[in-house]
Amino acid sequence: MFKTFRTLFLLACLNVSMLYAQEIEWPTKPIRIVYPYAAGGVGDAIFRVIGPALEAKLGQRFIVDNKTGADGKIGTLEVVNAKPDGYTLLMAPTANYSVNQHLFANLGYDPIALLEPISLIAEAPLIAVTSMSGPNSLKDFAQQASSNPKKFNYGSPGTGSPPQLAGALFSQLAGNSIEHIAYRGTPPMVMAMVGGDIQLAFGSWSAVGTQIKAGKIKALATTGSQRFEEILNVPTTKEAGYPDLTITNWWILSAPKNIDLKIIQKLYAELRVILNDTQIKSKLLDIGHASIGLDPKESAAFIRSESAKYKNLILKNSIKVE
16 A cells, blocks of 8 residues: 555656646747737837847747837737737837827727746836927927927837837927827837927937937936936926826737746846846846836736836826827
């Protein structure tokens, strides 16, 4: 009887060990990272920083797949509807997690309910920029726009993005006198600013920093709570007289709902180490982002908090999809 019990015990241990081995076997093939905007944008730049480190730690390639269109809806839906096996993930910004559900009446999905956050990767303030011949402050811009209704416009990388919300809010503060022009991603928006097709834009440092340094556009204010260290001479929006215009753009890596949480935990464990690395932090700062690295539960709570904030902002200011 003792031998029978001992045999059963050993078999049980073996089964548990085999099950554990199966659970931590991921990944066994390349992982696709769906980025719902045009190639060359901020999300691409961030993942170029962390991607090689993830590949080195997990032994598989991370392939970025640009799925543009419908203000990020197409790419996000692809991940929402993907098999929850850890081989299709979403790398997306604020709009796709906390904004679009409040702008689109028929979005077709609830990102909070249908996506499993892995980590808040990075966050950045936006920078209000204009042409070199444009106004020298946000107050001056607002005054000129108010005096010349519908002759000033602002660009954004898409309706519902933080740059668009910032522009829409500023336009309302300036008497609803600034028209919105949406582009398919950040690069074409910046090209339009440099080319003089738009008079105002809100973009991250990675998007507009090179053109600011080159003297092709100028910064009027930053939307963070503190001045941005690359341009300490530029005031915050609060200092510039617009305390409500405090909006940041952040990036979260997520997976389809119902994924094995052990995959989430394994991936986050590696991300936590990577995002705490001094060199990684420095590289992210070079593109205007602070390394964050919230855990899955913290990231989920952050998304909910931001969603409530943007819902109130959209309703209060009657911001609508054009």
